[in-house]
Amino acid sequence: MPEKSFKIYQISAGWIMGYISDGENTISFCASYLSNFLDDLMSGLIYILGRSPRDEPKNSFRVFEEPAYSIWNMGTSSEQLIFHAVTYESQKSDKEIDNKTVQIKKETFINDLIDEMQDILQRFGLYGFRFEWGYEFPLSLFLQLKDIRDKTQLLTLSEKDGSHNLGLEYCSSSFECECEFLTDLSQKNKEERINNKE
Numbered sequence: 654m655p656e657k658s659f660k661i662y663q664i665s666a667g668w669i670m671g672y673i674s675d676g677e678n679t680i681s682f683c684a685s686y687l688s689n690f691l692d693d694l695m696s697g698l699i700y701i702l703g704r705s706p707r708d709e710p711k712n713s714f715r716v717f718e719e720p721a722y723s724i725w726n727m728g729t730s731s732e733q734l735i736f737h738a739v740t741y742e743s744q745k746s747d748k749e750i751d752n753k754t755v756q757i758k759k760e761t762f763i764n765d766l767i768d769e770m771q772d773i774l775q776r777f778g779l780y781g782f783r784f785e786w787g788y789e790f791p792l793s794l795f796l797q798l799k800d801i802r803d804k805t806q807l808l809t810l811s812e813k814d815g816s817h818n819l820g821l822e823y824c825s826s827s828f829e830c831e832c833e834f835l836t837d838l839s840q841k842n843k844e845e846r847i848n849n850k851e
Contacts, residue, residue: 655679658757659765661773667787673736673762675755680738686787687717691770695794697727698766701734702759704801706810706824721750734762763802770795771838793826796834807834 661671667686672679684690693714700711716723720743728735733756740751773782774790782790800808808831810824 657765657769658762659769661769664773664777664782664785666785669786673755673757675757678753678755680736680753680755682716682723682738683718684716685719687719688715689788690716691786692788692791692794693725695766695791695798697725698734698763699794699797699801701727701729702801704797717744720744723751729759730756732759733757734759760802763798767795767799767802771841774838793831796831799834799838 655672655674655676658675659671659673661669663670668683669690670681670683672681674680682690693711693716696705696711697714699705705711712727714725716725716738718740721740722744723738723740726737728737735754735756737754738751739749742748742750777785777790779790779792797808800806808826810826813823813825815822
C-alpha cells in the first residue's frame with residue numbers, strides 16, 4: 654500500500670511521473686510536457702475547493718502520456734476528494750486502456766501534495782525544476798493551497814483602479830505576504846535539513 658496519497662517519482666527532460674492513491678486504487682501518471690500536469694492538478698484542486706477567483710470550471714483536464722492520453726475529472730463529496738482518470742490508447746483512438754477512481758480525505762491529500770511539492774522545491778529549486786520539467790514551478794498555486802490548508806486567508810485578491818495599468822482595472826495580491834510564505838517555507842526546510850543531519 655502506498656505511504657502517501659500523492660507522490661512524484663521523477664521529473665526529467667519534460668516528463669513527470671508519479672501517482673495518486675487512496676490505498677486501494679491508484680492512478681499513475683507519466684505526463685509529458687505537452688500538458689502542464691501540476692498546474693492543471695493544482696488549479697483543479699483550488700477550483701473544487703471553492704477558492705478559484707474565476708468562474709470557469711477547471712476540474713477537468715487532459716494528461717498527454719504519448720502516445721496514450723488521459724482525461725482527468727476532479728470533484729468533492731463531503732470530506733472526500735474524488736479523482737477519476739480514463740486513459741485512452743492514443744489521441745487517434747478511443748480505445749480505453751484504463752479507468753480508475755480514487756477517493757481521498759481532503760486534509761490527507763492536501764497535506765501530502767504540499768509536502769511533496771516542498772520536497773520537489775528542496776530537491777530541484779525553482780530554476781532546476783524549470784530546466785527539467787519545461788514549465789515554471791506553479792508557485793502561486795502552491796502558495797494558495799498552503800493558505801487554504803493553514804486557514805490563514807492571507808493570499809487574497811484586491812481590485813485596483815487601473816491608474817498604473819493604462820486605465821484598466823486589475824486584480825492584485827500582496828507580494829509582501831507571498832514573500833513571508835516563501836521565507837517561512839525556506840526556514841522550515843532549513844530546520845528539516847539540520848534535523849536530518851543530526
